[in-house]
Amino acid sequence: MNVAVITFPGSNCDQDCVRSVELASGSARYVWHREVSLGDSDAVIVPGGFAHGDYLRPGAIARFSPIMDAVIDFGRGGGLVIGICNGFQVLCEAGLLPGALLRNRSLRFQSHDCFMRVERADTPYTGDYRVGQVIGMPLSHADGNYYADPDTLAALEAEGRVVFRYCDADGTVTQEANPNGSLNSIAGIANAQGNVLGMMPHPDRAIEAVLGSMDGLPLFTSLVGALARAEVA
Amino acid sequence: MSRFTVEVLVTPRPGLLDPQGKAIHHALSSLGYDAVDDVRVGKAIYLEVSATTSQAAAERVEEMCRKLLANPVTEDFRVTAAATGAGS
Numbered sequence: 001m002n003v004a005v006i007t008f009p010g011s012n013c014d015q016d017c018v019r020s021v022e023l024a025s026g027s028a029r030y031v032w033h034r035e036v037s038l039g040d041s042d043a044v045i046v047p048g049g050f051a052h053g054d055y056l057r058p059g060a061i062a063r064f065s066p067i068m069d070a071v072i073d074f075g076r077g078g079g080l081v082i083g084i085c086n087g088f089q090v091l092c093e094a095g096l097l098p099g100a101l102l103r104n105r106s107l108r109f110q111s112h113d114c115f116m117r118v119e120r121a122d123t124p125y126t127g128d129y130r131v132g133q134v135i136g137m138p139l140s141h142a143d144g145n146y147y148a149d150p151d152t153l154a155a156l157e158a159e160g161r162v163v164f165r166y167c168d169a170d171g172t173v174t175q176e177a178n179p180n181g182s183l184n185s186i187a188g189i190a191n192a193q194g195n196v197l198g199m200m201p202h203p204d205r206a207i208e209a210v211l212g213s214m215d216g217l218p219l220f221t222s223l224v225g226a227l228a229r230a231e232v233a
Numbered sequence: 234m235s236r237f238t239v240e241v242l243v244t245p246r247p248g249l250l251d252p253q254g255k256a257i258h259h260a261l262s263s264l265g266y267d268a269v270d271d272v273r274v275g276k277a278i279y280l281e282v283s284a285t286t287s288q289a290a291a292e293r294v295e296e297m298c299r300k301l302l303a304n305p306v307t308e309d310f311r312v313t314a315a316a317t318g319a320g321s
Binding site for chain 2: 092
């Protein structure tokens, strides 16, 4: 079992992601963006940061890094891929997830804790959560305002592909609890097959008590568990 | 082959929330410019391109727009090519 964590120039959460997988009793390794193969990886995490300086648009240049052809093939072939924060932006630019992340409604870089409601607990990433569970973790981004055209948005909702939604401490979805203006308070989505997940908040920064929250750890234990079951099967 | 200066204007799709445009509109209003009905903010990208004709230069850059320079989900683009040094 081996999770590839992609490092772009400007990634700054790759170490957090490797540690998250290790705390979830999995193994992970760094894959530099100029590599062209994922080797024998069983899952891929595209971490947060500012890949290639976020120049042009966040993720626009990273999407053409040499490793991305392998990541796109892996994701299209059903491999488990998670994009966190900047990683979510990269996966949208790469076409593995629909829509785009626009500038925050506030025009400010938002860096604070947020609450999310777990909408799906039957994905490889959320099996260790409960539907309706309210989880808290940090977010840290300037461009997290999820946008998709009306047809795409309707499909995401109809197919149950919204995995996390911003909410208040009680689990109620309100505009006040929406930190960036995302349509339908979307914090995280999956692709149609359910093997690719993108989310703006940082589960990788909520994995140990010393960080103030451990609500992100179940995401990684879910992933490691799903991979372990796949190995046995 | 000639050199062409190609201007690319990338703008947010109509109807898309443009918080930068809104903030600038608000600032203009508070300066007393009441005649401004709407403000939208995009970006301009200038490329120096070698091509046989200005049309060939523009077509090449339109391809670059579809691939990289603009996000088809959220942005429109407009390409104008002129011989380098031909002014404006």
